[in-house]
Amino acid sequence: MRIVFPFLIFLSITKLYGQDNVYTTNGNKIIATVSEVLDSTVVLGTGNKHQKINKSTILLIEYANGIIELYNTSEKEMALQHVHKKNRFSDSIKTNLFSLNTLMICNGDIELAAEKLLLTRKLGLGVFGNYSFNKYTGFMNAMLLLLSKAHKTYDFGAYLNLYFNPKNPKNLFGCGLNTQYTGFNFTSILSSQNQNFIYQAKNAFFISNTVNLNYTHFLIRDLFIRFSGELGITYLNSTCKEDFNFRIYRNTGYSYNTNVLPMLKLNINIGFKF
Numbered sequence: 001m002r003i004v005f006p007f008l009i010f011l012s013i014t015k016l017y018g019q020d021n022v023y024t025t026n027g028n029k030i031i032a033t034v035s036e037v038l039d040s041t042v043v044l045g046t047g048n049k050h051q052k053i054n055k056s057t058i059l060l061i062e063y064a065n066g067i068i069e070l071y072n073t074s075e076k077e078m079a080l081q082h083v084h085k086k087n088r089f090s091d092s093i094k095t096n097l098f099s100l101n102t103l104m105i106c107n108g109d110i111e112l113a114a115e116k117l118l119l120t121r122k123l124g125l126g127v128f129g130n131y132s133f134n135k136y137t138g139f140m141n142a143m144l145l146l147l148s149k150a151h152k153t154y155d156f157g158a159y160l161n162l163y164f165n166p167k168n169p170k171n172l173f174g175c176g177l178n179t180q181y182t183g184f185n186f187t188s189i190l191s192s193q194n195q196n197f198i199y200q201a202k203n204a205f206f207i208s209n210t211v212n213l214n215y216t217h218f219l220i221r222d223l224f225i226r227f228s229g230e231l232g233i234t235y236l237n238s239t240c241k242e243d244f245n246f247r248i249y250r251n252t253g254y255s256y257n258t259n260v261l262p263m264l265k266l267n268i269n270i271g272f273k274f
Contacts, residue, residue, distance in 0.1 A: 020044075021062040022053070025072060034061060037168070066221040067169040095121070099226065099271025101130075107141065108134025109152075113269060115159075121166035124174065129156040141184075143261060146247050147240065148199065150186035157181060161214065172216040178230055180208045188243050204239040208232060208263045222272045230265040 022030040022044065030053075032044040041052040042061070058071040095118070101111035110133070115126030132141075132152045144150035157180035164173045183205045190200040210232030218224045236244055236259055245258050 020064055023059045023062070024053075024057050025059050026057070034063065034170075063169050064220065065170065065218045065223075067218070069169055094222065094273045096274050097124075097126075097224065097271060098274070099224070099269035101128075101267050101269050103266060103268040104130065108132060113271075115161070119166075121172070122163055124161035124163065124176070125158075126161070127156070127158045130154060143234065143263075144184060144186070147186040147243055148189075148247075150184055152182060152184040155180055155182040157208075159212065161212075170218055172214075172218075174214050174216075176212050176214070178208075178210045178212055178232070180210070182206055182208065186240065186243070188240075189246060202239055204237060206234050206236055206240065208234040210263055210265065218273075222274065224271060224273060226267070226269040226271075228267045228269070230263070230267070232263045233260045234263045235260055 019031050020034045022032060022034070022042070024030065030044065032046045032051075034042060035045040035050065036043040038052075040056075041054055042058060044051050044053060055071050060071060061069045063069070095116060097113075097115040097117065099113050101109075101113065104111040109130050111128060111130035113126055113128035115124045117124050131154045135151060141152045144152060157178060159176050159178040161174045161176035165171065183203070185201065185203045187199045188202045190198045210230035212228050212230040214226055214228035216224055216226040241257075241259065244261065248258070
């Protein structure tokens with residue numbers, strides 16, 4: 001049931017959606033959904049119908065999430081009279097994102113992320129931190145299940161994102177690089193004689209480097225939801241490397257000295273911009 005929780009939040013938020021308002025240079029207002037912005041035209045959707053409007057006839061578009069996009073800037077003062085006073089053009093240039101990773105809540109973790117959008121939303125520079133309240137190893141930290149009585153305590157890191165469509169006011173598609181430090185504790189095998197093992201509690205860490213793909217959708221006003229996935233490698237430090245190798249390969253009859261393991265992470269972040 002806990003896995004469904006973030007999706008219920010998303011569904012409840014999306015019910016609040018309104019349509020976009022398109023104001024034309026002749027004073028008309030068209031209520032529709034902007035489905036695509038092309039070089040010279042804008043595609044509007046109303047129900048099952050779609051129509052194209054030349055950009056030269058559009059004064060401005062007021063999106064459902066509060067962003068205002070001007071097309072004929074020479075008539076800027078006239079444009080602002082068509083929208084509500086609380087909707088400001090400055091909404092479209094808010095470049096700070098703050099969010100909570102709702103998928104990690106299902107694992108008993110609290111993970112917060114903050115990102116700064118740079119170069120007119122072409123680049124994003126962010127940091128994140130996570131603290132685990134779960135005394136057991138959950139599915140989001142499945143790699144630690146290889147060790148005995150392992151428990152992740154915290155992690156933190158930074159990331160750099162490159163966005164492919166920075167001018168789109170509703171959606172951002174991007175990719176990036178992540179680096180993450182994870183601290184945890186586990187029970188290490190100190191020695192073994194005739195299959196009788198002696199254990200010792202240890203603190204350890206590993207560092208992960210991943211690449212990510214992400215999709216961000218801006219909801220009403222300043223809210224947004226982001227789906228992302230990461231794939232990369234984890235570097236084992238000397239404290240835990242021997243235990244990882246022993247537990248991975250103990251049934252093969254061979255001795256290995258692996259320094260890295262694969263890393264996979266999924267994220268669903270809900271937050272706001274400011």
